[in-house]
Amino acid sequence: MMHMAQLAAPSATDAPTLTTLPAETLALRDTVRAWANERLAPHVRRLDEDDAAAFDWDLVREGHNLGLTRLVVPKQFGGLGQGEFGVAVALEELAAIDAGFALIFGATMLGQAPVLLSGDPRLQARFLPLFCGDEPVLACNAITEDQAGCDLLIPENAQFAQGVMRARREGDHYVLDGSKKFITNGKVATYATVFANMEGHPGATGLTCFVVMLDRPGVTLGDVADKMSYRSCLGTEMHFDHVIVPEENVVGGEGGGVYINVQQMNMARAAVAAISTGVARGALEQAIEWAGKRVQGGMPLRKHQFTARKLAEMSAKVDAARMLYLRAAHLADNEIPAPAYEPAVAKLFADRIAIEVATEAMGLMGARGYLRDHGMEKRLRDALGARIYEGTPEVLALAVTEAIYDDDDDF
């Protein structure tokens, strides 16, 4: 039976808006916006056209100096102590200029999340200060495998997962064997949160999360994926050949990996929705500029009713996407476990409208929209990327309907 509380809560009036952002978040947004416009934007085309394995540590260092590698690290470890709300707002600003750069920092936070979620003071004290030094340190989250994608994301599918990376306990340590695929930041990270299945458990039913320093013997990195877009961040294969990990690096206990991963996803989806919103906003702003100065029929394009209608629809979509991700981020900052419904809805909508808005914006610019010189075609490629990671529309639809039919109480 459909649970009505799921549909009613929270009301629109509970949801924060950009006009009610806390002063600290507003300051963060303005700082990131200024840096992205002044420092990142001039490099976007080069970052997009560079070799697939090229990585701009100088720009990452600038982002690190702004605090982007330690946004969610608690202040006691030297971080900024931001929640999902601040993270999402910052990532929208980066993605409005370059989605790949937003993902560099987003993937680092994804690698930090299990350590934060563990509530384990020893793990936190060992790993979180790494991100607060003078030099930038990045992290990654290694879950996806060649044969197992959704089967590692959907708990009900865990029993069917094939060929999952293995973990075996030997005395006071674990031994990891297997490979991971499409791991964002894998090539440039200092540590990875790695998910492996405990020996003796079918499929991925014994999935366990480990913090693995990537300079451990037995860790090798494969080629960087040659992607359609998001080329400023690197996706890599990772191989673990008899890698020894001390028992104190287990996060959430043996078999706790599926649940940690679900938690991470529910938190991360609001952030990815913000990235898609940023991509859409970037396309919209470029279309607005073009339609304001391009004259046809004796007047700017924006004065033509058909163009005005398009711009208005695009603007409404971007605003709606932002409201949805802010609601999701707000809830993720105030509920543990993070809700499943709101982040999934936010990502489902933002991913879709990013493609729609970028497509319309390209159409408005005509031939220029199709040329690399103007950057709009890159925005469309970026828009298509976010539809795949952290949950395809099909996976998100399952999460949404599960939540709709859930009969949990209203605590």
Next chain:
Amino acid sequence: MGVFTSKQQATSVFTTLFGILLDDERFASTVRKENLSVQFFHSDPDLTVYVSADGVWIDETPSAPVISIKMSCDNADALWSGRLLMPIALATRKIRIKGSVAKVIEFVPLLQPAFDRYPSIAAQAGVGAGA
């Protein structure tokens, strides 16, 4: 029947447990400095436990808590005994928390003395003897 045989037994155990936490210098000073308060909503048996720097209250809410935590008494026993890990408990919704996640992340590590002391407190009170 759950591991607690009566509300009186649960009240005694949790009052002792959080009293010990308030005697812990790090816990008490952080809770006072950050003005933290937490209320546990337990079921089977039903009781609430409110903890702030000023003391422990059973079935009373002196002011709105900064953090609210909901779990059954059985899950509380498993958690404090170390049989139920916090990340798994949260992900399986055996424990649900409302309040600023940043505050929760700051608060949870402070609970370590409770994990250390709970087994002996529970054993002394005969928790689980009737299960």
